[in-house]
Amino acid sequence: MTPTSRLRPYRFAASVAALLLLVAVAAATVFWVRLLAESNRWVEHSHQVIEKLEVSQSRLAATQAAGRGYRLTGHPSLRSEFDRSAPQALEAAGELVRITSDNPKQNARAQALLRQSTQQIERMQELADIQDRDGKEAAIAAMRADELVARMHGVNAASQAMRTDELDLLAKRQATNVRNANLLLGFVLLSLAVSLATFWALLVSLSRENSRNRGLEREARGALAELQRAQTMTERLSAQRWAISEYTGLLQSAQNLDEAMELTSSTFERLLPHLGGQCYLARASRDFLESRASFGTPAIASSDAFPPDDCWALRRGQPHHNRAGGSVRCAHLEHGASLGAISTLCIPLSAQGETLGMLHASGPVDGGEDDNDATIIELMGEQLALAIANLRLRETLRQQSLRDPLTGLFNRRYFEESLRREMLRCERRRLPLALLVLDIDHFKSFNDSQGHSAGDAVLAHVGRCVASLVRAEDMACRYGGEEFTIVMPETDAASAVARAEAIRRAVSQQTISHNGRTLGPVTVSIGVAALPHDGVTPELLFEVADAALYQAKAEGRNRVLHAAAGIA
């Protein structure tokens, strides 16, 4: 479990808690604001009570002053003033009673105040009425000593007590108000702080998770790209391996080196189009390698032929890879050309400890692909070396199956195949063809007198002599025993007789040495037959030539006889 996923449930809980806290803060704020408004209202109420008390007092005092003034001066305006302010004073006292209905103690005082004020005003009214009716002196006489003053003091005292209580009440309400306000403020600040802290923690956590997610996303993108690269590489490698296996299969079916070279060239260009290469084969003498095929565009020229020591791969018997000039340069590479930005690879082609050739490749230095390219070239080299060894072995076996080991000439089987094939070809193209049948004279008595090994030496000598005197396209064969045949395509009878005569003469003129002894003299008789007159089938042509040979023997040997012409 990642740290992020471990934090997730806590973060959810914290989010819910922060949300609940906000709701609680909102509800508490509403509650406290209402409470504050309520306590404010009570403060206001106390102010109102005090104000009404003062208004009531002042109006009562004004009424009393007007009544007293009227009594003393009898001035009618004061009487009017008294009549106007008296109801106002009572109205203010009544109002006080009404607004203190919530507070029984203050209400009782207000009622007492109203009662006393009413009594005071009624008495003053009464005195004023006496004055109006009976005169000033009558009013003064009717007034009991200090009656009004005493009542007024009572009213003032009650008023003062009520005021003091209301002020106390006001102070308490204000204190409650301030406490509520402070509590509200504290609660709001604390809640806000907690909420902010929670949100801050959430934000930090989210931001960290966000950046972690971005990092993970980057990593995932990188991993995906890497995966795609690896997949592409795997697909490419698999395609290359498939191509190599196809190349291997085709190589095994190659009939000759040319086909093997062509396959190598096309596979190399398909798999490594950015490289160039060359395939060298060792000469039979093993002292030189010659270029047999080149492919692609090489980054550096390599000699067409060079001794094996010019290549480090051949010297050491292992691949020689030179990246950007980092290793020793092979001498077969172009002198003076810079190896700074190119890569060269030489793969020795060898099988059963024998050097068969070398596969060379070059191209621009290419980062990570170099090793893969080298692996492909090495795989191709391995397969090509096996194929070359197989083809050489096959060729050797084929030669062995076609050649007579004693004379080095073709054997009877090959003679029969080639005579049939060449007759068909020449007949189709209306070309002449001649057949010579050659037999060593008195070979039996020579064999008997000189020994079998001397007879073999004579056979080998005549074989060499015949091989050296016929054209490359002629097929000289040992038919069996001491009898030889020579198929001469595109040769007429006269030319064949001339060639047979040259052979006869050469054999008779040469001396043969065997085990320090000179053997000799050796002569041959030769029968000649030619297309189209002497026979139209191989069997017939051979019979005619053989008959001519016997006739030559019969006529004294050491001669050439053309059966049809009967000339020597």
Ligand SMILES: Nc1nc2c(ncn2[C@@H]2O[C@H](COP(=O)(O)OP(=O)(O)OP(=O)(O)O)[C@@H](O)[C@H]2O)c(=O)[nH]1
């Ligand atoms: N040394 C040796 N002798 C062979 C070989 N093959 C056949 N011969 C001998 O060649 C002789 C052939 O003799 P023949 O065909 O009788 O006649 P010839 O002696 O050549 O006489 P003409 O042909 O009439 O001149 C036999 O003695 C065979 O044993 C071989 O491979 N080596």
